Amino acid sequence: MIPHIIPIGILSSEKVRGEYQRASIQAKQRNTNIMMNISSISTTLLLVVLLFCTQSSSGFAPTHTTSTRIPQTNLHATSSNNNDDTLKLFSPCKINLFLRIIGKRPDGFHDLASLFQAVGFGDTLTLSKLSTDTKAKKDEFTCNMDGVPTDQSNLVLRALELMRQKTNNKNVYFNADLFKRVPAQAGLGGGSANAATAMWGANELMGRPATLDEMIDWSAELGSDITFFLSRGTAYCTGRGEIMTPIDPPLPAGAKLSIVKPDLGLSTPKVFKALDYDQLSTEDGQKLCDIFLKEGVVDTSDEYYINDLEQPAFDCLPELKALKEDLLQVKGFDHVMMSGSGTSIFCIGEADDHDAFVKEFDSREGVSVFNAEFINRNEGCWFESPN
DSSP states (O other): OOOOOOOTTSHHHHHHHHHHHHHHHHHHHHHHHHHHHHHHHHHHHHHHHHHHHHHHHTTOOOOOOOEEEESTOOOOOOBBTTTTTTTEEEEEEEEEEEEEEEEOOSSSSSEEEEEEEEEEEEEEEEEEOOOOGOOOSOEEEEEETTTOOSSSSEEEHHHHHHHHTTTTTTTTOEEEEEEEEOOOOSOOHHHHHHHHHHHHHHHHHOOOOOOOHHHHHHHHHTTGGGGGGGGGEEEEEETTTTEEEEOOOSSSSSOEEEEEEESOOOHHHHHHOOOGGGGGGOOOOOHHHHHHOOOOOOOOOOOGOBBBHHHHHHHHHHHHHHHHHHTTTTTTTTEEOOOSSSEEEEEEEOTTTTTHHHHHHSSSSTTEEEEEEBBOOOOOOOOOOOO
């Protein structure tokens, strides 16, 4: 504090000294008072903070604390029993917004062109590293769904082995528990998604020895559709399906759809065997992709919702064709089409009377209805369930 200015030319030097001393004493007193006030305020604030923290921990105010093993990736993952080597990952399924079969290849496979979209209906894979103390020499695998193989033919185990070999982490083994909801022979890519999820999770648990591009390249060794699930959620796929062109940004998340799955299944080889090449569409795949991206899934005309595998699938299962015809009569759906090689049929949009729709179709013997929506993922993150 600066003391009052004294007019030195009027007062004597002694008076000046006296006035200056008195002013200094007053200034010191004011400073002391200010410091005491500051100290009092600080003490009050500290008491408030301590009180708030005590109330929060006692239930008076909510606490929002989250932690993941690798927070910068915001994985849909949780630790189990405080074990940082456990991940719980959502494994989505997919639909084909269009599927063109270009022709048969010399190797017996078919070239295709398709726009894939991830949807928020799927499985859950819980993956953890086995302790080195156990001296494990193989992965452990369990699954809740009857009929799913648990030997080395399963794509999850094959994906873990692939990651182990490719990253030269040959002494790292995993425990994998798969909770399946996606039915087999549905055309939804459930098994392929499980494999991609296992690759992603293994890479995280091993400290990310592989890049995303490397995993995309390696995934083609396991199967055609696996590569797609390493995209952000929308991709244009060619070749056998393993040549992926990511759509960035992906189609917006949240678009509603219903998936109707009869218990009857069809193997992909059986569908292709019944394919009539004379009935294939002649639309260019890239043109179709451009239309969908420009118009959006709702406003794209029905004529561009093409699946060249509907004809052979319907020939093999006439009941499947009848199911699609029934779904086309439901008011509110924008588009209805079979996904992949079947036997699921997806319906874009929402039924005007949703309860009546579910009651009619889900109550049919041998038919299941799953409600879902489009999903995508952020860079560096895995897919999260919208539920």
